[in-house]
Amino acid sequence: MVAMKAVTFADFGAPSVLKATMIERPVPGPDDVLVRIHAAGVCYHDVLSRGGKIPGSKPGRVLGHEIAGEIVETGATVPTDRKGERVVIYQRLYCGQCRYCLSGRQDLCRNSRVLGESGGGGYAEYTCVPARNAVRIPDGLDITAAALAVCPVGTSVRAALGVARTEPGHTVLITGAGGGLGLHQIQVAKSVQARVIAVTSSAEKAEIVRQAGADEVIVSADLKFSREVWRLTAKQGADVVLENVVTGTFGESLRSCAQLATVVVLGNIGTRPVELDPGLVIMRRIRIAGSGNATFKDVHMALHLLATKAVKPFIGCVLPFSKVSEGHELMERRAVVGRVVLNGW
Numbered sequence: 001m002v003a004m005k006a007v008t009f010a011d012f013g014a015p016s017v018l019k020a021t022m023i024e025r026p027v028p029g030p031d032d033v034l035v036r037i038h039a040a041g042v043c044y045h046d047v048l049s050r051g052g053k054i055p056g057s058k059p060g061r062v063l064g065h066e067i068a069g070e071i072v073e074t075g076a077t078v079p080t081d082r083k084g085e086r087v088v089i090y091q092r093l094y095c096g097q098c099r100y101c102l103s104g105r106q107d108l109c110r111n112s113r114v115l116g117e118s119g120g121g122g123y124a125e126y127t128c129v130p131a132r133n134a135v136r137i138p139d140g141l142d143i144t145a146a147a148l149a150v151c152p153v154g155t156s157v158r159a160a161l162g163v164a165r166t167e168p169g170h171t172v173l174i175t176g177a178g179g180g181l182g183l184h185q186i187q188v189a190k191s192v193q194a195r196v197i198a199v200t201s202s203a204e205k206a207e208i209v210r211q212a213g214a215d216e217v218i219v220s221a222d223l224k225f226s227r228e229v230w231r232l233t234a235k236q237g238a239d240v241v242l243e244n245v246v247t248g249t250f251g252e253s254l255r256s257c258a259q260l261a262t263v264v265v266l267g268n269i270g271t272r273p274v275e276l277d278p279g280l281v282i283m284r285r286i287r288i289a290g291s292g293n294a295t296f297k298d299v300h301m302a303l304h305l306l307a308t309k310a311v312k313p314f315i316g317c318v319l320p321f322s323k324v325s326e327g328h329e330l331m332e333r334r335a336v337v338g339r340v341v342l343n344g345w
Contacts, residue, residue: 001025005345006062006124007324012052015328018123020321020345023062026120026128033131034073035087039147040122041066042327042340044180044267049117050328053271057117064122064342065091065115068147071134078131087134088149088303089127091115092293096132107158107293114293123324123342135299138307145306145313148184148339153302153311154294156185156242159264161192162298163291164240168193171233173256176244177214178205180339181266183314185242186212191310194240197232199225199249208337212314223248226255237261237284250274254286262287314338321345 004025009017028034046063048054067089071082094101094109101109115121120128137146160166172189176182177198189196190213198214200206206217216232218225223245229238237258243250247270253263254277263286281288294302305311316338319327327340 004125005321007321008062008123009050009059011059012050015050015325015332018050018325018328023124025126028073028075028128030076031078031130032075032128033071033078033082033134034126034128035067035069035089035134036072036126037067037069037122037124038343039068039144040064040321040342041147041151041180042324042331042342043151044331046116047328047331048271054117061116061119062121062124063116064124065089065117066147066151066339067091067115067122067127068137068143068149069127072126075131082131082134085134086137086143086146088137088146088299089115089122089129090133090135090296090299091150093130093133104295104297107295123321125345135296135303138303141303141307144315144318144341144343146303147341148313148315149302149306150294150299152181152184152339153188153306153313154298155266155292156181156188157298157301157305158294159242159266159291160185160188160240161301162295163264163289164242164262166192166194166240170194170239171197171236171258172240172242173197173199173229173238173253174214174242174244175199175249175253176267176269177209177217178202178337179244179334180314181244182242183209183212183338184311185244186214187311188305189240191305197229197238202334205337208314223252226252229256233258240264242266245269246274247272251277254280257284257286259284260287262289264289264291266291315341317341318343
């Protein structure tokens, strides 16, 4: 057995349950590649998973699905010239045969699993994935920045461009704009010349939200922001809402909508149901849509946006893998702007 360093947790609980340890290094099968991990982002999904708040999740796994690294070993059927290739890992291990996969919607594959949720995640020295999940990083793009391509940048591309179909001239409202998703959604929306109104509950994050490109920033500690949106849009409302918070904001987001608006639900920070005013949805013909993982097409778009600097990666804190518990604590306290990225041991 060849061992490797990894971070895992024996039981659900506080960030302190995450412990550096040694586990068996995976061995690639015929269609796989072994990737030496250079950087791994800490997603809020990881925080929820560690806390036991994701249905079906189990302790004892290696978390982390935002992974960038280098292919160091290839399986028998994989071209050997891929060895040494810098790659990001498409986080969903999909079947490739169902109607969703065949139509390019790998994010909807019912036979899939997500790296980290089911083990094999990025909080380790190595990971082993099907070769098709390893997507080449464009030359010139920093490998640490590339770790954010699949999620949060790819997730933002799926929500803003794929689901909401944001167009030039649209007004886009973003809740939780100072978080890892929000800061990248602002830039994705601006890449198609939309107008962005960003909402944050933290006055300390207002300036970084402006730096991300938001046209207007609403600081709302009590999360009552619809009146201000109505004022800023001359009583027209927002054409697109990217809802990263939901708990405590959903009603205000609906009240901020223009007629025929699309509300895209990405987060649920409080992990509990919210109330819905059907009359408002009917009156304004609001479309409410869920969004999640990026597709392969979205990942390639995300890498292009990063490589051309249309999107700047917001990395608020870089920590060694052995201090991932500090990263989780920062995320829980909303004490970091942008992503926490793990790099080095």
